[in-house]
Amino acid sequence: MPPRLRNAKENDAAAIAALMLPESSSQGGTLHGDFPVEKISHWLAQAAADNMPVLVAEDDAGLLGVLFTSSSQRQEQPLAATMARLHQGRAPFYFYGPVCLAPRARGQGLLASMAQQLHQQLPGYKALLFINAENQASLRAHAKLGMQVEGHFETDGQHCLLLCEP
Template sequence: MVNSDRSVIRLATLHDLAGITALLQANSAGRGGTLNGDFPADKVEGMLRRAGVRTVVAQRDEAITGVLFSAIPTQHEPEMINAMLHAWPPGWHCWLYGPVCISEAERGKGLLKRLYHHMCQYHQGAPVLFIQAQNSRSIQAHQRLGMYPVAKFAMQDEDFFVYSHQG
């Protein structure tokens, strides 16, 4: 557990479900946010319970202010993840990074970096994630983590970049 700037960074538990769901829903595409997809409670619970998933949260006082999901890829990934993995040159030798979400009040304060460094403790190899090509804020945030585009793919008439530390 890491505690800095009053935020506690730790592994998530099912007790965090309501806070994680509220954060993701507030920033989902259906509500004008930049997260790809929507995140009802049953979907978030499934993500938390999925084998091979690690989830790190930032908590300030009682509120979940940040969340980062990760997983080891399997052969049964959603279509978007499979498209990303097929575009990424090394393929399946990686760990899946995301989704990640930081509350609006905490953005720009280094919370993403703390979540990411905490998550790296649990994985070997390269993180791999996709970002919508028009999402300049996310692109800049991940470039500050030392990530860079290693591939590109299109799905449903949208372009996405694949970001990682290697490629």
């Protein structure tokens, strides 16, 4: 049976937190810190308040992946403000990520399916994503989706790339 995509619910927080452990997933962005259930619950509530989707992919064995979106209006975080500045204020856009896929999800086209679902839920919007410049696997995966490097910046001592949908 193929993976199912759906919008995340509050009761998915524990499964998402488990998926986001470094040993449990391939992370599509640059993530720092731990992701306890409380933090995930906060992210889910914030996304719901902003009417932004959080997608999960699952099969009968459990969660295969998660992709968060967040509003471009929420720029109180320095990273979000940097990304918006590099994008030069072109709108409408949303912040894409973090995205995490379980190792067993590889090769199923889940990232492309999630991106397509987001286009349906956020018509007319473009996605902005940052990744560590050294994360070549993520860069290749997002390049396959048509995302292009739009800028370079430093954060937490790391060289990062800003990717944008065309």
